[in-house]
Amino acid sequence: MNGVSVKEADIAVLPQDNAGSEEKRLGFWLTLPAQCLVLFIAVFPILMQLYISMTDWSPLDGIPWYRAYELWIGFINYTDLASDSRFWAAMWRTFLVMIVCVPIQFLLGLGLAVLFVDEFPGKRWFYSTLLIPMMVVPAVAGYMFFLLFQSGGPVNDLLSLFSASPVKIAWLSDPSLALVAVMAADIWQWTPLMFLILLAGMISVPQDQQMAAVLLGASWGRRFFTIVLPRMKTIIIIALAIRTIEIFKIFDTLYIMTGGGPGVATETISVYIYKVTQQDLIWGYVAAIALAILIVLSVISAIAISRMSKGANAR
Amino acid sequence: MTQIALSNLGKKFGSFTALAQMNLTIGDGEFVALLGPSGCGKSTTMNMIAGMVDPTEGDIRFDDRSILDVPMSRRGVGFVFQNYAIFTHMSVRENLAYGLRAQGVSASERNRRVNAMADLLQLTPMLDRRAAGLSVNILQRLAIGRSAVVEPAIFLLDEPLSNVDAAFRSVMRSELKALQRQFSQTLVYVTHDQLEAMTMADRIAVMDHGKLLQVGTPLEIYNNPQDVFVARFIGSPGMNILEGTIASSDEGKLVDLASAGRSAPLALSDRAASQGLPEKVLFGFRPEQVNPDPNGTMALPVNFVERIGARTILHLGGDGLEAKAVLDNQIAMPSIGDILRFSIDPKMVRLFDPVSGIAIGGDI
Numbered sequence: 001m002n003g004v005s006v007k008e009a010d011i012a013v014l015p016q017d018n019a020g021s022e023e024k025r026l027g028f029w030l031t032l033p034a035q036c037l038v039l040f041i042a043v044f045p046i047l048m049q050l051y052i053s054m055t056d057w058s059p060l061d062g063i064p065w066y067r068a069y070e071l072w073i074g075f076i077n078y079t080d081l082a083s084d085s086r087f088w089a090a091m092w093r094t095f096l097v098m099i100v101c102v103p104i105q106f107l108l109g110l111g112l113a114v115l116f117v118d119e120f121p122g123k124r125w126f127y128s129t130l131l132i133p134m135m136v137v138p139a140v141a142g143y144m145f146f147l148l149f150q151s152g153g154p155v156n157d158l159l160s161l162f163s164a165s166p167v168k169i170a171w172l173s174d175p176s177l178a179l180v181a182v183m184a185a186d187i188w189q190w191t192p193l194m195f196l197i198l199l200a201g202m203i204s205v206p207q208d209q210q211m212a213a214v215l216l217g218a219s220w221g222r223r224f225f226t227i228v229l230p231r232m233k234t235i236i237i238i239a240l241a242i243r244t245i246e247i248f249k250i251f252d253t254l255y256i257m258t259g260g261g262p263g264v265a266t267e268t269i270s271v272y273i274y275k276v277t278q279q280d281l282i283w284g285y286v287a288a289i290a291l292a293i294l295i296v297l298s299v300i301s302a303i304a305i306s307r308m309s310k311g312a313n314a315r
Numbered sequence: 316m317t318q319i320a321l322s323n324l325g326k327k328f329g330s331f332t333a334l335a336q337m338n339l340t341i342g343d344g345e346f347v348a349l350l351g352p353s354g355c356g357k358s359t360t361m362n363m364i365a366g367m368v369d370p371t372e373g374d375i376r377f378d379d380r381s382i383l384d385v386p387m388s389r390r391g392v393g394f395v396f397q398n399y400a401i402f403t404h405m406s407v408r409e410n411l412a413y414g415l416r417a418q419g420v421s422a423s424e425r426n427r428r429v430n431a432m433a434d435l436l437q438l439t440p441m442l443d444r445r446a447a448g449l450s451v452n453i454l455q456r457l458a459i460g461r462s463a464v465v466e467p468a469i470f471l472l473d474e475p476l477s478n479v480d481a482a483f484r485s486v487m488r489s490e491l492k493a494l495q496r497q498f499s500q501t502l503v504y505v506t507h508d509q510l511e512a513m514t515m516a517d518r519i520a521v522m523d524h525g526k527l528l529q530v531g532t533p534l535e536i537y538n539n540p541q542d543v544f545v546a547r548f549i550g551s552p553g554m555n556i557l558e559g560t561i562a563s564s565d566e567g568k569l570v571d572l573a574s575a576g577r578s579a580p581l582a583l584s585d586r587a588a589s590q591g592l593p594e595k596v597l598f599g600f601r602p603e604q605v606n607p608d609p610n611g612t613m614a615l616p617v618n619f620v621e622r623i624g625a626r627t628i629l630h631l632g633g634d635g636l637e638a639k640a641v642l643d644n645q646i647a648m649p650s651i652g653d654i655l656r657f658s659i660d661p662k663m664v665r666l667f668d669p670v671s672g673i674a675i676g677g678d679i
Binding site: 206208209211212213214215216217218219222226227230231 | 365366367387388389390392393394396398400401402404413414416417418461462465
């Protein structure tokens with residue numbers, strides 16, 4: 001590039017009042033088709049759901065979905081939902097799995113990250129081993145835990161070692177224990193992801209600030225809680241948000257282990273939706289449930305994002 | 316308020332020797348600058364004193380007590396990092412109070428000391444601001460204050476002025492020196508900028524390639540470099556070093572500089588005279604000592620004229636003999652291609668051994 005063309009380029013970049021807004025307008029028109037497409041892809045399924053949720057439509061009715069207005073029932077699906085005790089029980093179970101699993105995964109992941117942030121012999125080997133659960137297909141993990149928690153399975157064998165008489169707990173068919181087994185599977189499978197995210201965050205905490213803290217006389221704990229953790233705030237929020245949202249969607253592992261049973265003892269929101277969709281075939285109602293969950297998840301994400309931007313401002 | 320003694324200190328990273336055989340005693344309350352180009356081992360030395368790096372050889376003593384097994388949080392060393400390492404997620408006050416809090420100082424005492432330090436460093440107006448958005452100049456003062464507030468016996472500064480602008484740097488030079496007098500702490504200052512070292516330090520330790528080459532007051536280092544590297548490194552521009560051979564004349568020994576002419580008869584010290592001179596020597600003189608003189612015994616062509624305001628730097632050279640001259644603007648300036656005839660005061664000539672690079676006879 002010669003000197004003249006550099007100058008021209010500079011002038012084009014300068015924020016001149018008219019040229020600037022003109023350029024913006026041109027950019028707007030040029031990207032409009034693509035923007036519309038993206039918007040359509042993102043919004044269409046939601047709008048379709050909203051539409052269906054106002055009807056009593058089911059694929060068995062013999063009319064295409066866009067003619068579902070013939071079965072218009074207004075907000076009845078939503079009022080049904082509000083009084084659907086099975087829905088609220090599934091919501092509560094999902095919430096229970098979330099408040100048990102996410103903190104445990106977080107603490108285990110954080111503890112592992114603390115161990116792995118420093119060098120030690122065999123680190124690479126341990127590191128790769130720890131990440132294996134994350135790579136197991138959830139359906140396979142479900143089958144593994146299904147076997148582990150059989151009444152004659154390894155979990156009971158292990159517990160038998162510590163007790164006088166052989167342990168024969170029917171984990172998956174006892175309504176009060178089945179959810180525990182499901183939580184164990186989720187913790188096993190998803191702690192590595194938490195660990196990986198938190199380790200990445202911990203490594204990126206500036207070394208010199210940690211050194212400065214130590215040189216000022218800070219103990220390990222003080223350094224960890226006043227420098228390392230606050231600086232990991234953004235990544236911690238991301239990790240917690242990802243896991244919280246994912247647990248709302250917990251399905252395959254659970255479905256293979258218990259099928260939502262015994263009875264409805266492990267029926268989480270996704271399993272409930274699946275059953276209503278595939279067994280009861282009332283799709284209008286399913287759409288209403290799905291929208292309700294979408295709203296819940298949006299609120300969680302919005303909280304996470306606002307906390308994150310606060311954290312980013314503090315830096 | 317502590318004396319630091321480094322004895323035979325060395326550090327190897329694998330097969331690479333970052334520092335070897337470092338012997339240096341830094342007196343109580345002394346301001347010592349470790350000066351050298353990048354990679355000379357000065358930062359490694361500093362990090363070993365602080366405890367961030369463990370030496371592979373030798374010992375470090377504070378007041379005759381080896382501190383190698385003392386963890387860095389208990390060495391009582393204040394450290395100012397090159398990029399300041401300010402805790403940007405905290406306020407200025409929290410930064411200043413950090414060390415006091417870590418040492419369990421009571422809240423009232425902590426407040427008193429933080430406020431006093433903020434006063435001293437003119438940080439009071441921004442005490443409750445977040446450290447994140449502050450300018451480099453303020454961050455720098457904050458970094459010093461944060462270390463100083465816990466009253467460490469030893470202060471280590473790692474190139475603290477390399478990130479600030481030139482105008483502020485000159486202010487900080489005098490301010491740092493004043494602060495050090497006030498705190499009367501032992502202070503080790505790492506820098507590659509000789510101006511900082513010359514203006515602030517009580518003594519300068521010049522290092523290169525992991526070796527300590529010379530320790531002395533700024534004037535000793537400037538006037539009597541013990542080594543060709545030190546001679547060239549100190550001064551701006553550094554000392555001219557020309558290869559020459561010793562010749563005899565009626566008035567005594569002098570140096571034959573081939574096409575550049577001959578030096579005036581040498582004013583040899585007794586020690587140099589008794590030591591005897593090698594046949595070949597390196598002939599050193601400061602560019603400021605070049606004295607234009609139509610009857611001078613030395614002459615070199617002018618290659619380039621560099622005007623820097625009050626003074627002008629002449630680049631002289633030819634036939635492998637390169638030198639610079641710094642002249643006042645008052646005199647008639649030669650132009651490019653002219654031959655500059657000049658003389659050097661024999662007292663200002665420094666001779667070095669061409670093989671070892673070491674100064675001949677020490678003080679001449």
